[in-house]
Amino acid sequence: MPAAELSWEHLVSWALRGGPAPVQLTDVSVARIAVAEEQLRLAGRSGAVYGLTTGVGALRTVPRPQPVPDDGSSPGLRLWRSHATGIGETYDDATTRAGMAIRLHQITSGRSGVSSGLASSLGDAIASGALPDLHRSGSIGTGDLVPLAQLALTLVGERPWRSGSVPAAPVDDSDALPFMSSNALTLAASALVHHRLVLLSIAAEKVAALSVAALRGSLEPFDPRVHARRPDASQQRVAGRLMGLLAEPRWTPARLQDPFALRTLPQVHAPFVDALSTLVESVLIEVNDPTENPLVDDDGTPLHHGGYMTARLSATLDALRQASYPVMALSAARLSALVDPALTGLPAFLASGPPDSSGVMVLEYVAQDALARCRLLTSPVSTGNLSISLGLEEHASFSTQAAWACERMAEQAPVVLACELVAAVRALRMGPDRLGDGPLRELFDLAASRLDDDRADRPLTEDLTAAVSLVQQGLGA
Known part of the structure; x- marks a missing residue:
């Protein structure tokens, strides 16, 4: 079953004035996310998958180290850390809130490969009203790489929350590129x-x-x-x-x-x-x-x-x-x-x-x-x-x-x-x-x-x- 479309009016009203969130995780959407996550892992074991088994950008032909280290130096964490390089103005609360909702809605389609653990943490943050501090710099209309890397690091406990908080999500190396592959903040x-x-x-x-x-x-x-x-x-x-x-x-x-x-x-x-x-x-x-x-x-x-x-x-x-x-x-x-x-x-x-x-x-x-x-x-x-x-x-x-x-x-x-x-x-x-x-x-x-x-x-x-x-x-x- 495909994910329902996000309501424009609900998104804008909630971002500006609060109330019930326009998107939330359900048993059906979590199951859909988990299937895509497992499919991405299987694809990575059977062949080259950009950003999962390889580097990104000009490093697309460089294989990632296997097995993935668990000492905090995994390729996924390093990708988020290197891309979380923002400066200057940050997104206001309403735009941050709307951007988080849009990103979660996209993930619930079950085609991203983002892990259910990270998606659940994002859903918890939206439901509780917790907000990260996200810079407006670094986006050029091909993915909001900087603010989404910062959001990811906040969810896994490496960056402080602007307001509120949720327990840190587990770090899953397969999340790194899929989570950043969105223009959610620009859309918000x-x-x-x-x-x-x-x-x-x-x-x-x-x-x-x-x-x-x-x-x-x-x-x-x-x-x-x-x-x-x-x-x-x-x-x-x-x-x-x-x-x-x-x-x-x-x-x-x-x-x-x-x-x-x-x-x-x-x-x-x-x-x-x-x-x-x-x-x-x-x-x-x-x-x-x-x-x-x-x-x-x-x-x-x-x-x-x-x-x-x-x-x-x-x-x-x-x-x-x-x-x-x-x-x-x-x-x-x-x-x-x-x-x-x-x-x-x-x-x-x-x-x-x-x-x-x-x-x-x-x-x-x-x-x-x-x-x-x-x-x-x-x-x-x-x-x-x-x-x-x-x-x-x-x-x-x-x-x-x-x-x-x-x-x-x-x-x-x-x-x-x-x-x-x-x-x-x-x-x-x-x-x-x-x-x-x-x-x-x-x-x-x-x-x-x-x-x-x-x-x-x-x-x-x-x-x-x-x-x-x-x-x-x-x-x-």
Whole structure:
């Protein structure tokens, strides 16, 4: 019986908030793991198996010493020790937790050859909430070798736990390469940054709707008749959500045709929404497919392959950043419109007081700084190349770096939207007749309750900090 697929929602919710673990060992899964373990051992006794009877990388033709010494210098332990060379930043608790769950789920497929003893120790750690300290360095999208070697050494008692602990697992020399043959931490990071960017996409539409009202924009660009004949379901849904937020407007459109920042919202936001959906598919493909090299087939044959190359994931993460950037660029453009009296009918920079008051002028600078950082992050990492291990490994997907870049995007993009939100709320306070009593009023009330109504020239740091928090939470989601 094959292992059940891992639930995306359960994984993310548990990693962030705790509760019942999304994966646990059962009698059936332990039996499946034990069969693969024994099959790998039998294969190693009858022929060469990469990483079991040989070295790894450029040492693939070098035979391992037999019999395996039991004095703590076994090839497996030495492999873990040499690969546990991390430096700098470590994974946070949520990503570590999710990565451990993903790795256990992959092992329960019963095709890795990882021993039931090590798998049980990992399961115990997940169930008890024990967390290791895992570095983010050393992964290039071909296996999270460094953090998984560190996890293995923690499980067998050679590294301290960050929090909690479980009894040390027995050292089984056949575990060394199979346990590291996964991109579990990169997949965990991808799943969690997806969660952050989904909330960002929700907030982006809501903030944009407030700006449409503040700018007395036309609703024609969101009219279902505009989108009905276009075979683009995501664009239709974006337009529909905006129409729902902007229902029963209190204003007469100020222009026959609005700036692109208002008029092209469905066209620009839809690819971002689609890219988020595609990322879920790409991550789940990797999570639910055993990628250990070699892979133990059902008949016990060890199959050497390149399934650990996360090219699809890397390309998907690159595309996600590139799809998110135009959404932020439109936000910055709407901010510029909000401070323009020719478009709002309000004072320049939404200022109050003496004629030379600056109002929210500086928000454009802050937004453009964050937008420039986002622009740098759109460069694809999947176009990189390398040659390592004496030239034997001449390609990598760099999906780990692609996930890292998405995390940095998720830090900068809320700043852009927050600048727009602060300006939109101020504009609607200065033109309160533009708000009705529907969903848009609820959004405004939520944001206004967190943003100071003092319109004198002053530092807007506290307002911006509160607005960033609102955006990161999906503006009420």
